[in-house]
Amino acid sequence: MNDMTETKAFQAPATRPPEVRMYRVVAGRIQEMIREQQMTPGAxxxxxxxLAASLCVSRASLREGLIALELEGVIEVRGGSGVYVSKHPAPPADVAEAGPGPFEVLAARSLIETEVAATAARNASPAALDAILAAVLEMERSHEDRSSNEQADRNFHIAIAHATGNSALVGVIDYLWRQRSSLWHRLKEHYRTEELRQATLLDHRAILEAIVRRDESGARRAMRTHLERVTRTFAGGGA
Known part of the structure; x- marks a missing residue:
């Protein structure tokens, strides 16, 4: 092996370019459409x-892209009315974006939390069951207080992770909850319905009851039902 070959063999790999998130691609395509069609402020x-059909994307990706543009001041999303070009459009956004989008996080949660719930049903101690119940009761009490209700929601899912007895799983669930970016909160603000809020309370009760019964398949199924309901609602498919 000559010196040049050795140099190539031990050369450090090139830095990978930042991953392009689908919602950033969609946002860029919507901005391009606005420019090409010369849509004026207020249009x-x-x-x-x-719009989803014309861009050949899912409703979920479309909604993420729209919310990203709303946060950048490009468009305005008016509940019950539609989406309008902002009166003060921002420059085209860079399509490279760090961090997962809301539907990526929901997909990851569906894969992971279903098994976390099943493991909790197998391993939960009496104290762990009490902690899950306390979170359910707090969520029911704080139903009208969105901030407290969301904290109780997080406590519920973290308590289930603790019930597995696996601290690594607690860290994973905590990480997924910390991915709730401004994009997530604005998406929830626009598309979360009262029907979903009521259904979530029932879903949490069903998950708790399955864990208390030590019903692993029931806990897995109840958690999947809950997270799929949230995904459907935010994607435009109803609760």
């Missing part, structure tokens, strides 16, 4: 279903 964008 209404096509309805979501039509």
């Amino acid at each position: 209404r964008l096509p309805a979501e279903r039509e």
